[in-house]
Amino acid sequence: MAALVAGTPWMRIRVIPKFAPPLIFRCHFRRNFSVRASVESNAPVRVRFAPSLTDNMHVDGARTALFNYLFARSKGGKLLLRIEDTDLERSSRESEEIVLRDLAWLGLD
Known part of the structure; x- marks a missing residue:
């Protein structure tokens, strides 16, 4: 443990x-990573959100998506939605549509 x-x-x-x-x-x-090095580079900021497709979006998932979206937007970057099909028994196309609906409800475009 x-x-x-x-x-x-x-x-x-x-x-x-x-x-x-x-x-x-x-x-x-x-703890010696440098935020300055990543901010000073000319590469655009890209963050991802990979929700679980087994159920409705939870509050912590919505919080993570919103934080990532706002961070990317403040840096002129993009939020990437990553759809993983690692649990084929419980995930479905309807779950994917529910996640997209929930993200739209949060105002994330």
């Missing part, structure tokens, strides 16, 4: 005590 220790950039991994004593491995997360 892996968990992020609250407020620190350390990862704690525990082993089931029945089989082995608890082991704690720690590795420091590197």
Whole structure:
């Protein structure tokens, strides 16, 4: 079981005590990515939204789509809708149409 220790950039991994004593491995997360490098490039901003097609859109999915849309729009970029058919048993064409309807209701063009 892996968990992020609250407020620190350390990862704690525990082993089931029945089989082995608890082991704690720690590795420091590197936080040295540069936003400036991506902003200064001339490439247009493209963000994606890949909703689950197994049910109606949830609030967290709508929030993610809206955040991505507003971010892309503020940078003159585009929001790409990614339709994944990884769960063929539960996804359907109607689910895809429902997602498109929900995104239109949110005002995302």
